[in-house]
Amino acid sequence: MKLLNVNRKFYQPIMMKAFMLLFVITFGCTSLYAQQQELKLKTEAQIVLETQHQALVLQVEENKDFNMSYLGPKLRDQQEYKLLRGMYKQTGDYTGMYAAAYTGSGARNLLEPAISVIHADGNQSLDLKYVRHEQRPIDKNITELQVDLKDAVYPFEVSLYYRMYSAEDLIEQWAVIRHQEKGRVELTKYASANLSLKADDFWLRHYHGDWITEMQAEETKLTHGIKTIDSKLGTRANLFQPSAFMLSIGRPSSENEGTVLLGGLEWSGNFKIDFELDPQDNLRILAGMNNYASTYVLKAQEDFITPKFLYTLSNEGMGKASRNLHNWARNYKLLDGQGDRLTLLNNWEATYFDFNEHKLFALLKDTKKLGVDLFLLDDGWFGNKYPRNADTSALGDWEENKEKLPNGLISLVREASRNEVKFGIWVEPEMVSPKSELYEKHPNWVVKQADRPEYYFRNQLVLDLSNPEVQDVVFKTLDDLFVKNPGLAYVKWDCNAVIYNAHSPYLKEQGNFYVDYVRGLYKVLAKFRKKYPKVPMMLCSGGGGRVDYGSLAYFTEYWPSDNTDPLERIFMQYEYSYFYPAIASANHVTDWGKQSMKFKVDVAMMGKLGFDIVVSELPEEELAFCQEAIKNYNQLKPIIWRGDQYRLADPKSEDYASICYVNEDKSEGVMFNYQVNYRQNKGSLMPIKLQGLDPQKQYRLEEINLYGQKQSPINSQAVYSGDFLMKVGFNPQLSTNRTSVVLKISESR
Ligand code: DGJ
16 A cells, blocks of 8 residues: 555656646747756755855655765855756766665665665665655754655665754764564664765775874775775774775865865774765765674664764865864864863883882872873772783773772872872773683673684773673773772773674674674763763773774873874874864873984874873983973963864975964964974975964964073064965974974964
8 A cells, every 4th residue: 555655656746747748849838948847846855955165965856766966065046056957967777876865775776885674574675765854953053954764665764864063064974774664674784874976086095004003094096996994893993994084076185275075983883984986987985884794683663873974075175174173073072172181191101010009109299290280090000819910911800909009099099189180090991801800700791702712802802882781880890980089080991902703692683793882882981971071081992993083972082092102193193183183182202212302292292291201210401391391381282272273294295294273363373393304404494384374463483392401593583474474484494403393373462
C-alpha cells in the first residue's frame, strides 16, 4: 500500500509534465524552456543555507532525490541560486546520482556510498528520498537545518543535520539513522556527511605521523578514484593520521589566496574520509566513523547519531580558514575556549619515575621560583602491590604509592598551596597494566581475545569502555582524586596504547565495539564535566595521538607531541595551528634539542607555556631569562590565546618561520621569528610582511625575551604605520647568532 502511494506521488508530477509538454508543442509556444522551468519550480525545492561569506545549496529533485548542488561563495542575489541548475553538466544515464546529499547503497548508487545497510530480511538496498525539512535559528550566529529522508520500501530513515555558524563560515554536518524494522538490522557504513563538490582540480593536504613525528604534511592533486585517510587504531586514533585535512579547490591555496576547505571529524575513534573523484569530475567527500570491523547492529527505534563532520570554507586562503576554525573552537567547542590557562612545571622529564615526597616538595618550591602557576605531577605516583616504577605495571591501581608518597597526594596539594602554586596530576584512566591488581580482580573488564595471546602496546592493555560498569570505574578514578584531594587544580589525561585484539567481553555484538568504546569514553568525560565543569585538563596520548574536536569539547588543551625539540616543534606547531587555536597547544620547554634556552622558551611561548626541566640545575643566567620570559608571557598571553593568528613565513619553504598574533582592536600584537636553516648564515635577508594590523595605525616594535645583557639591534623608538608593516614588512634580523627574535608590537599614540 505504502509503495503504491509513493509511486502515485512519483508519477503524478511526471504525468502533469507530459500533459504540459503536449500542450506546449500543440500550441507552438516559443518559450518552451521557460515553461518547463516554471513547472519544475513547482515540484522541486531548493534549500539555501548561507553563512557570512559562503553558501551551501541543497536541492529536492522532482523525484524526491535530495542532492547537494553548490558549496561556494555566497551570491549577492538569492534568486540567482536557481540559475545553478544546468550550469554543471552531467552526461549519460547517471544524472542526479552523482550529487546525492547522502548516498544509500545497493539501489541506484554506483560510487562509494554514505550508508549501507542489511535490512532485517537480508536485503541490502537503500534509496533515501526527501520527506520534509525544517530550518531553525539557534541564536544570532547559528542556524540549523534538519532534513528527513526515508526509504521508499523499508521503514528506514535518516535525518541529515546542517549547523551553520555564520561569522565563522563553518558548517557541522551529521546524520541520525533509525529504523522500525522487525528483526536484526546491520549498518555496514554510516558516514556523517556526504559532500559533492565541483571544480577543475582538487588538492588534498593531509597528515601522517607516529610517536614524536606528529603532523607531517603532504599535499597531492586528487586523481580519479578514491583517496582515503583513515584510522583503525581504536584509542589513540590519530597516531598515524589525523582526520584533519585541507582541500584546495581549483588550484593549490596559499596562506592568503585560493579557495580552501579545512575539515575534520569530531570523533576520537576510528575514522574514514574518502575523497572520490568520479568519472564526471565531481568530488565526493564521505566522512565518518570507520566501518572497519564495525558492522553495527542497530535496534529498532534507537537513534544512531553519527559524530559531527566540521568544515570551513575560505576564498582567501588557508590563513582565513584557520582563523575561522580558531574562532569557532574558542567560541563553541574547546572547553573553556575563552577562559584562562595555567602555566606549569611538569616533572616527567625531570624525574621520570624516580621521585619521592621530599623531591617533589623541592620541585614545588622551584615552581614558585620559576614563576609559573602550577606543578604537574606526572606518571609514577601510584601502585602498591605492583609499584609504578617503570611503565610495566600498576595502571589501574590508582592509589598513592606509600613509599614515594607516605602522606598521600593531599600532602602535595597542601604543600603546593603553602608555596602559592597549584597542583595537578597525571592519569591514564582508560588503561590497565597486565601486572596490576585491577587486572587480577577484573580480567573481564579488559579488551582482549580470550583465546589469543595478549599483545601489548607500551606494556599495557585497554579497559573495555563499552561496558557501563567500566565507565563507572573510570569516572570514579577521577572523581576520587578530586574528592580526596580538594584543591587539585589540573589533570593530564594520557592514553598510550592502541587497541589490539579488539574484543569486548561485555558486548553481545562485537561489531559495535569500536563505536561503543568511544561513546563510553565520551560518557565518562561528560559525567566528569558535569561535576567538574572547568577544571583544566590536558588531552595527551603518548604525544599527539588523539587530537580532535570530539575530545577537545572536554579538554582545555592538548599535548602536540613528546618531541619537544624546539626546531621540530616549530614545524609541528605550525601545522597544528591550521586547525587548533594557540590557547589549546601545550608547549613545554625541555632538555630536548641542542638550541639555547632562549630559543626553546621563544618557541614554547607560541601557545600555552609550560616547562619540564630541572629548575635547580639551571645556570643562573638561564633561570633569570626564564623568569623574565614568563613575566613577558603573562603580559602577552591574552593576545596569543585570544588574538588572531597570522602565519607570515612557512619554515617548510623559507629559511625561517614567522607567526604573529594581533588583538581584536589591532592595537597590540606579538611577532615570533625563528631561523630554521643554519646553513650559509641564511637569516631574514628581506623584511617579513606583517598581517592583521590596521593600516591607519602607527606602531612600535620592541624586541623582548633578550637573553642576559644582550642589546637588541631593533630600534624600539622607531614608528611604522600598519600600512608600511604590511606592505614592506619588518626585518627581525635573524641570523645564526640571532636564531629567535620575539617582537612586541604596540600602537604608538
Ligand atoms: C606519554 C606522555 O606523552 C608523556 O608526556 C608522559 O606523560 C608519559 N606518557 C608518562 O608515562
